[in-house]
Amino acid sequence: MKTGLVILREQSGHETGSHPENARRFPGVINRLGEDSREHDLPIFESREAEVEDLLRAHTDSHVENVRVAAENGPTWLDGDTVASPESYGVALRSAGAALVAADAVTGPERQADSLFAIIRPPGHHATADRAMGFCLFSNAAIAARYARDVLGIDRVAVLDWDVHHGNGTQDILYDDPSILFISFHQWPLYPGSGWIDEVGVGEGRGYTVNLPMPPGAGDREHAEGFEAIAGPILDQFNPGLLIVSAGQDGHVADQLASQNLTAAGYNQLASSCARFAASKGIGLVALHEGGYNPETLPLLDHAVLAGLGGFAPDLSGDSIAPETGPTGWEERLAQIRRTQSTYWAV
Numbered sequence: 001m002k003t004g005l006v007i008l009r010e011q012s013g014h015e016t017g018s019h020p021e022n023a024r025r026f027p028g029v030i031n032r033l034g035e036d037s038r039e040h041d042l043p044i045f046e047s048r049e050a051e052v053e054d055l056l057r058a059h060t061d062s063h064v065e066n067v068r069v070a071a072e073n074g075p076t077w078l079d080g081d082t083v084a085s086p087e088s089y090g091v092a093l094r095s096a097g098a099a100l101v102a103a104d105a106v107t108g109p110e111r112q113a114d115s116l117f118a119i120i121r122p123p124g125h126h127a128t129a130d131r132a133m134g135f136c137l138f139s140n141a142a143i144a145a146r147y148a149r150d151v152l153g154i155d156r157v158a159v160l161d162w163d164v165h166h167g168n169g170t171q172d173i174l175y176d177d178p179s180i181l182f183i184s185f186h187q188w189p190l191y192p193g194s195g196w197i198d199e200v201g202v203g204e205g206r207g208y209t210v211n212l213p214m215p216p217g218a219g220d221r222e223h224a225e226g227f228e229a230i231a232g233p234i235l236d237q238f239n240p241g242l243l244i245v246s247a248g249q250d251g252h253v254a255d256q257l258a259s260q261n262l263t264a265a266g267y268n269q270l271a272s273s274c275a276r277f278a279a280s281k282g283i284g285l286v287a288l289h290e291g292g293y294n295p296e297t298l299p300l301l302d303h304a305v306l307a308g309l310g311g312f313a314p315d316l317s318g319d320s321i322a323p324e325t326g327p328t329g330w331e332e333r334l335a336q337i338r339r340t341q342s343t344y345w346a347v
């Protein structure tokens, strides 16, 4: 399984100050993944700017214009925790553009890799069709999914989001769209509050949104079981032509923004499960960085993800230890998810 990277060199132009989502998150990541790329001879692609028409497949005109103007006059707070600085609009175009570079490179007869991991910020999955929120300006995953469908001609695209927060923005954009499956693992309850089991899509999109709200304290085992019991079978039945992963590593046991107990081994396993699924269908995989806010642990976690995508052995030494006690109510929760999803899928 040949993996590689898409790098956004200008990411520090999106200035957020002392905010958890800041330009200090990625230098250590780039160093660590750069070592991996040399050791395993992995390709590195440069980002490009997405066009406004690419954004408009997922966002309203007025939202795109709001972000552009907010940045021009920045720093401007777009909501309580989302800021646009003067270069943020340009960086956000390149963040979304990295997703398009990745989609181009893993699809078509001349595909250059089986998967690519785009190290991008600002992240995207909280940005709705008409609103920036939760550190996110544009939904990179939804923009890439619509680009894959409308420009690359891929009829069915799947988005799997394992960030610890619900991908409400991606869900909002795709909610009535049966051509793009959206699956989200996230802690519940937690910001932004959405993502309960009964949010399954509307209209023709009914059944194409799959939420796995994980109880506080869930870790590697629960995520693996959720993948095996729900996400994997639904992906298989949906049979996409491209898999996009919203890869946020903020469910790690040492990340302060939530209370999940995932370890680097758990992220490695999730990435590996996704890569094996893509390989089984002969399709490309695009992983887009979302959350992950502990700069001490993020290089190790992103290394674990890249190794899972590329099928090489990770070095997970130095990872934090997760508590052995599991969450309460997980078996019942999984049964409840299965009951709801069995209306639409064989699970």
Ligand SMILES: [Zn+2]
Pocket (backbone or CB within 6 Å): 163, 164, 165, 248, 250, 290, 291, 292
């Ligand atoms: Zn998150």
